[in-house]
Amino acid sequence: MVEEVVTRKSAALVIGGGIAGIQAALDIADAGYPVYLVEREPSIGGRMAQLDKTFPTLDCSSCILTPKMVDVGRHPNIELMTYSEVVSVTPPGPPSYPPHGGGGAFRVRVRKKPRYVDVNKCTGCGLCAAACRMKGRVVSRFDEGIAKRSAIYVPFPQAVPLKYTVDPTACLYLTRGKCGKTFLCQDACPAGAIDFEQQEEFVDLEVGAVIVATGYDLIDPRTKPEFGYGVYPEVMTGIEFERLSSASGPTMGEITVNGKRPKDVVFIKCVGSRDPHTGVPYCSRVCCMYTAKHAHLVRDKIPDARITVFYMDVRAFGKGYEEFYDRVRHERVIYRRGEPAEIYRKKARDGQQGDKLVVLAEDTLLGKPIEVEADLVVLATAIVPRTDVLEVAAMFSSLGGLECSPDGFFQEAHPKLRPVDTLLDGVFLAGCCQGPKDIPDTVAQAKAAASSALRVLTQCQEAVPA
């Protein structure tokens, strides 16, 4: 008698829920294969969710991202594991091992961190956050420190999943063992979703392909102390400016510094980039264009602002990019060639109002040192590998480890001909974890990684007894 068998499809693991991971997961899932998407933050969305507009088309970033996030959240083939971290990716287990997923070349261990909120009960109503004793006292990382939130939170209103999470570093009960007589969040929750007894869980998966899409960090501008970041509130980074300028951000998109609208706005490019001195010898690739976009946004919101962009070179290489650079200059954004050397605060002289920041530079085309006053300085900080890049690489150690290139980003198998493969069969790269890139390039690489992963998945379907 012939035993009846059915085939079970192998699953893919996508590590990281930014735009790269989202796009890769959607493509694989749409092709009919199961995907586990693991994201360490409480919500997917990544850096793109933080951005205001996107260059050069000026689409609102969250308006084009949110539909994709929602698709991920409700896709029948995607199992979304947020607030979770991959612990290890190892060779497959013994036959008796009962894996989730459909078999394949990798066994994956995932740690689900306790949210202290039952996601099956939480409706995302937000009454807990409104009641929290720490309300308005916890720095919001999503808002880059510009806004404060509660200890129980969703990072942003469009979060997927829209489930609250207790921040273990800020919650009074979790940090000090005590929070008043009763838990205000628990009292406020109509669904009874808050559960301080929750423990971390480990889940084992078996998958046929892995896509690493762990993203990037930005260099700490304090590594360039001459710019006074952290000393002067008027000096901020590009990503902070995104939150300041975003209509859904803490100021509803109003650009204010120290409660006032800036009149003199200075942008400084290549802060840390192209600078072997800071360990970032490469170009970060997106700063020229996002600085042009920032300058446009300032012009849009503060029509009479004096806007200066300091540059060493302008690299506007993508579709529609040079045209956007042209447009911004015509909007009375003055480009001055020279990398500023220092920022200091100049005492107001008689008849002047308030102490102003002064940016010291040489206008190299004039060949003379100049001083430009500023109420707001935006630093285009370098894209750098995530601080935990070596830990992520080490998750693959039993398979031989993931390689990093000399710049610290993950190494592709061949710089020209295998740009999304790694040297580990079945493990692929997408997005900025492989090197700095803009959104179009990130999406293109994610789609390529998904396609490469599907090529593997179609070959590792396994037969299981019906």
Place this chain on the structure above:
Amino acid sequence: MALKTEPMVEQLELLGCIQCGKCTGGCPVARKTVLNIRSLIYQMLVEPELDVAAHPELWDCTCCFTCVERCPKDVRPAELIIGLRGQLVESGRIPETIGAALMGTFRQGNPTGMAREDRAAWVDGTEVKAAQEGCELLYFVCCTASYDPRVQPVARALVRAFQAADLDFGTLGTEESCCGNEVRRMGEIGLFEMLVEENSELIRSVGASRLVTTSPHCFNTFKNEYSLDGMEILHYTQLIAELIEQGRLKFSHPPNLPGREAEGKVTVTYHDPCFLGKQNHIFDEPRAILKAIPGVKLVEMDRNRERSLCCEGGGGRMWAEGTNLEERLAFQRVHEAAETGAEVLAVACPFCLLTLEDAVKVQGLESRLQVMDIMELVDLAL
């Protein structure tokens, strides 16, 4: 005089320059003279020859090395200035005062040209052991502290602090010669190498494990340009901060400032010397000393640490006025200090002490601001 540019471009690796202008943008003297190091590098890169004598502004550079510190491409712009000065020194086309300083160093071991036999007169009766008899700590006094009557008390204060901490220390007495830090920066590489050889031999013969200097300039060259086989090189602020931390140097009362009746609180601001701060990243120790002195309240100027403003005393500028005498950076600096409300502008460098004290007088700030070396404050509180 036409200099062939190519050899120096190779030697100083100027090809790495991307002409970003960060060097000139941050150069404190570029704002007051025609010195433009970025432009000089460009000329070196694109022209076959450079007429070095046509650039008297080369003597404006204070060798604060802000350009070196800030260059994103690890070009060392100030080294080009030193190299070009070297060409001028070789051809003898140098300001008279620079020539005198170099000649004095060659003949008497110090740039003022004062007699070598008077080099140890600063001790003023205090008993200081000859290091040649053997000691754990070698105190390298160097020229300004040995000869300048305004800086001699700093050296004596250091000796008293060493004695209070019961250190086994000695000096080289009249055998000590200029460390050569400024000599190298004036472009006289041959004389510098001679001084390195003489001093190194003498220092090694002492067998001390540590060497401490009065001046950040000497500290810089001993640490970065000599090779003294494993000997620990310290600026005095590092050593004094260490002694305070270990409890070996204790203060007994707030500093009794001269001209003040009662001891009490004193507000102090600190000026980072370029050779200590920017060039060697020693920012915390001087501040730690000041904070440890009873009654001292430390306030910061806006431009501090990596953004400190050069006093214009380095790179041979103690012996060459430069091309713009009117707008001295020290003038600007003492106003910045006075604006903090501090009564004392503390320094940790003999050149800063001299340039800033002079500026306080010229700017008529004497009633508001007093320039003192950190060691003078320490001494008044022991």
